[in-house]
Structures are given as structure tokens and as C-alpha cells.
Amino acid sequence: MKIVIAPDAFKGSLHAEEAADAISSGVQKVYPCAEVVRLPVADGGEGTLAVLVSATGGTLRTVSVLDPLGRTIDASFGVLGDGQTAVIEMAQASGLLLLEGHELDPMKASTFGTGQLIRHALDAGYRKMIIGLGGSATNDGGAGLLEALGVRFLADGQLLQMNGEILPFINEIDVSQLDQRLLETDIHIASDVENPFVGEQGASCIFGPQKGADAEMVLRLDEGLRHLADETERQTGVRLHELRGAGAAGGSAGALIAYCGAHLESGIDVVLEAMDFVTHLSSADFIVTGEGKTDRQTLAGKALMGIAKLAKVESVPVIVISGTIEEAAREELLEWFSELHSLDDGKRSLAELMARAAELLENKALTVMQTKK
Structure with a gap:
């Protein structure tokens, strides 16, 4: 049997x-x-990294990154048993569980550390990635992770450091220094979230409260994401506003799609395929x-x-x-x-x-x- x-x-x-x-x-x-x-x-959320590494006989690599509030921590990315695919779990660098209850603040939190994890995987030579987006403490539309990958966000020529609060001030997005290795990297986003980038069913309104946002903050965060979506459409031609699934992880899915050419897929389908279930x-x-x-x-x-x-x-x-x-x-x-x-x-x-x-x-x-x- x-x-x-x-x-x-x-x-x-x-x-x-x-x-x-x-x-x-x-x-x-x-x-x-x-x-x-x-x-x-797992379906792309917390635990996806451990499940995939274990199921495929892979390995973990520990690196230094910044947590959602900019503090240096150790985080891990995985390498599948095929030796070719890196697994990035957003919760490792930008997760809710990295913060105490009183620290939750999506206005201040940034996804910069997740971008650092991606860059570490690129530095190690990996050109195929699975990125699990569950459990994030952030609502910066993925601007922080893009910042770590070389995108420059500016206001009247002044460089901005991205978080949820800063989004409305962007009036220029400079992608000239975006890590070009991303162009040759096959990125699969594993997520079970179908929410769009903005609106009543968007990232801020649906997930903002569990990340510490009150009613006023939710409105401000949604306005910030809408502004980022407008600027992104002008910059890339990709319209994120109503895009199904783009709101995953406070809009990080949208950033990866628009700027990194990532493919958004059902989290469980990505995981089951990777483990050859x-x-x-x-x-x-x-x-x-x-x-x-x-x-x-x-x-x-x-x-x-x-x-x-x-x-x-x-x-x-x-x-x-x-x-x-x-x-x-x-x-x-x-x-x-x-x-x-x-x-x-x-x-x-x-x-x-x-x-x-x-x-x-x-x-x-x-x-x-x-x-x-």
C-alpha cells in the first residue's frame, strides 16, 4: 500500500x-x-520556502537583509534540489512575524529586504525564481523591493526612500539602474490572492487593517498605491489598477509584474509543480x-x-x-x-x-x- x-x-x-x-x-x-x-x-505563503526545500532535497542560504522597519536581520532564501531554482519567501524579510504588535505600521514598512533577497539570489547566479508573497507587513506597492533592485523614485529630483507613506510624493521613476539580470530571469510569483492593486477589493482596503492600518490610513495607502499605479503605467505601459492578483503582499505582485516581468500564478500550482507532486x-x-x-x-x-x-x-x-x-x-x-x-x-x-x-x-x-x- x-x-x-x-x-x-x-x-x-x-x-x-x-x-x-x-x-x-x-x-x-x-x-x-x-x-x-x-x-x-504550501500555497505561496509562509512555510513555502521550508516545504519546497524539504520536498526537493534543496538547501538554504542565509544572508543579511533589512526587516520591514529597516533593521538588519538574517534571512534565508532557498535553492531547490534541481540546483537551478531559487525560492524567495517574502515573510523572511518583510513579514508580519518579524514585528511586534506595537510595531505594525504599513505607512512606515518597506519591502526593501525582499528586494535584497532577490539580489542575493541573482548574485549567486540563479536565473529562475519562485517568489512566495504571503504574510507581508507591507503596503508599499513593492516600491521598496524595486528600490533594492536599482529603481530610483524621485520627487522634484530628490531621491526618496520608499514606504507606504512616501508613495504619493513620487513624480519620477528612473529605471535606468534596474538590475539588468532580471531581464534574463524567469520569475514565478506564487500567490493565492486575487485582489487588484487598488479600490475596495484592493491591497490596502482588504489587507491594510491586519497590518496595522486604521480607517484613515487605509484611504491614504490606497491613494498612494493608485498614484504609484498611475506613474507605473506611464513608465512601463502596464496598468496595475484593476489587475487581478496585483494587490498581493501590499501590491508587491504588481511591482514584480510591471518592472521585473514576473508571472503571477496560483501558489499551490507553482508549489506542486516544483515538488513534482x-x-x-x-x-x-x-x-x-x-x-x-x-x-x-x-x-x-x-x-x-x-x-x-x-x-x-x-x-x-x-x-x-x-x-x-x-x-x-x-x-x-x-x-x-x-x-x-x-x-x-x-x-x-x-x-x-x-x-x-x-x-x-x-x-x-x-x-x-x-x-x-
């Missing part, structure tokens, strides 16, 4: 690798002789996956849905064991997943479910496997 274990992270309680460990432990107690293939997944489905009896909450958003293209689509082509059943299952979505979910199991039995608090997630997940996997005997 061959069983593929491929969970996403259980946010707030388990990383994808930890979830895979727990499920594998439960499975192997019932099927000790089974071939168990561990392939934890489909080849592992050969002769698999079933897949066990899971996440913190499986609901209608899962159907919209999150990690589990990417797995389900590949599994459907290969006719491999997919069993879901998640923290919770949205009952209202169960019927729709069952069109893609063969079984749905929840750790939430209605008898435990959310705090207990999260604190005991690994134990509960292992026990649930064991119980589910016993029904396969």
Missing part, C-alpha cells in the same frame, strides 16, 4: 511539516509496512491532507484544492483531516474529496484544539486508517 501524506499548515498550531509528522505517525500505527510518502504543501501519485492508494479549516475558501483555489485537482486526474482518492470542516460546504467539498474528517468534535474549546493539534491529528489519522482495514 502506498499513502501520500500532504497537509498544509494548521495555522496558529502546526506547520505543514509538523502536521505531516502527526498524520504519518497515526497512519503507520495502522499500516506499519505501507509506503508512506510525506509531501507537506504528480509523479508521487503514481500507484498511490490514497492521499491524506488537511488544514486548519476546510471551507468554501478551500474550493476557491487553496492548497487542498490544488491537490484534489491533480488527484482527480490520476483517480486517487483524497481524505481530508482538518481542524474544522464547514458543514454548509460539505456537499460541495465532497465533489472533490472522498472523505472529510474534523478534529473539532464540539466538546473542546478552540484553545484546546490548537494546543493539542498534533496529538489530536495523530489520533484522528489512526482512527480513519482503521476504517480502511
Whole structure:
């Protein structure tokens, strides 16, 4: 028997690798002789770097960059097992988790450190990159990362240092010093965000509050991004304003598309392709996956849905064991997943479910496997 274990992270309680460990432990107690293939997944957000490096037998490289507030930190980029593809995770240099709660301020935060990570990968010779954009603390439209890559933003001839607050003052964008190595680099953005650059569904309005923006700041940030989009269209001919997905990571996706020629793709599709997931489905009896909450958003293209689509082509059943299952979505979910199991039995608090997630997940996997005997 061959069983593929491929969970996403259980946010707030388990990383994808930890979830895979727990499920594998439960499975192997019932099927000790089974071939168990561990392939934890991610959809472009936090954890994508670790998942891809682990799945492909790659390596990590640690470098010095600036955090969102300009402090020097150590951050890592990955190299896949192919030895040719660099993986940049924005959360490493520009992430929410790098800041204390009282430090969150998208007006002051910059993506400069992410640009430094990209430059370090270029310096190391990599001309193929996967950039995961989840978990950012920034709303500067990617201007900071472009600054690190050589783009100069000016106001009346004076050089600007970019962050969310400075965007409205730009009246000239000089790309003459943009790192020319980007022209020969194949950049794939891994993201599950479909929001445009600006507007009611744009980067500032939808994601600004979780990065520390109050109502007034949200309006100012959106105005700043709109100004940047206007200037970018004049400079590059690329219209970011309503572009689907351009609002990912406070507009960083838009910057990478317009100035670096990046391709925006479904995060889970990029990850599954990079780890050559489909080849592992050969002769698999079933897949066990899971996440913190499986609901209608899962159907919209999150990690589990990417797995389900590949599994459907290969006719491999997919069993879901998640923290919770949205009952209202169960019927729709069952069109893609063969079984749905929840750790939430209605008898435990959310705090207990999260604190005991690994134990509960292992026990649930064991119980589910016993029904396969």
C-alpha cells in the first residue's frame, strides 16, 4: 500500500511539516509496512520556502537583509534540489512575524529586504525564481523591493526612500539602474490572492487593517498605491489598477509584474509543480491532507484544492483531516474529496484544539486508517 501524506499548515498550531509528522505517525500505527510518502504543501505563503526545500532535497542560504522597519536581520532564501531554482519567501524579510504588535505600521514598512533577497539570489547566479508573497507587513506597492533592485523614485529630483507613506510624493521613476539580470530571469510569483492593486477589493482596503492600518490610513495607502499605479503605467505601459492578483503582499505582485516581468500564478500550482507532486501519485492508494479549516475558501483555489485537482486526474482518492470542516460546504467539498474528517468534535474549546493539534491529528489519522482495514 502506498499513502501520500500532504497537509498544509494548521495555522496558529502546526506547520505543514509538523502536521505531516502527526498524520504519518497515526497512519503507520495502522499500516506499519505501507509506503508512506510525506509531501507537506504550501500555497505561496509562509512555510513555502521550508516545504519546497524539504520536498526537493534543496538547501538554504542565509544572508543579511533589512526587516520591514529597516533593521538588519538574517534571512534565508532557498535553492531547490534541481540546483537551478531559487525560492524567495517574502515573510523572511518583510513579514508580519518579524514585528511586534506595537510595531505594525504599513505607512512606515518597506519591502526593501525582499528586494535584497532577490539580489542575493541573482548574485549567486540563479536565473529562475519562485517568489512566495504571503504574510507581508507591507503596503508599499513593492516600491521598496524595486528600490533594492536599482529603481530610483524621485520627487522634484530628490531621491526618496520608499514606504507606504512616501508613495504619493513620487513624480519620477528612473529605471535606468534596474538590475539588468532580471531581464534574463524567469520569475514565478506564487500567490493565492486575487485582489487588484487598488479600490475596495484592493491591497490596502482588504489587507491594510491586519497590518496595522486604521480607517484613515487605509484611504491614504490606497491613494498612494493608485498614484504609484498611475506613474507605473506611464513608465512601463502596464496598468496595475484593476489587475487581478496585483494587490498581493501590499501590491508587491504588481511591482514584480510591471518592472521585473514576473508571472503571477496560483501558489499551490507553482508549489506542486516544483515538488513534482504528480509523479508521487503514481500507484498511490490514497492521499491524506488537511488544514486548519476546510471551507468554501478551500474550493476557491487553496492548497487542498490544488491537490484534489491533480488527484482527480490520476483517480486517487483524497481524505481530508482538518481542524474544522464547514458543514454548509460539505456537499460541495465532497465533489472533490472522498472523505472529510474534523478534529473539532464540539466538546473542546478552540484553545484546546490548537494546543493539542498534533496529538489530536495523530489520533484522528489512526482512527480513519482503521476504517480502511
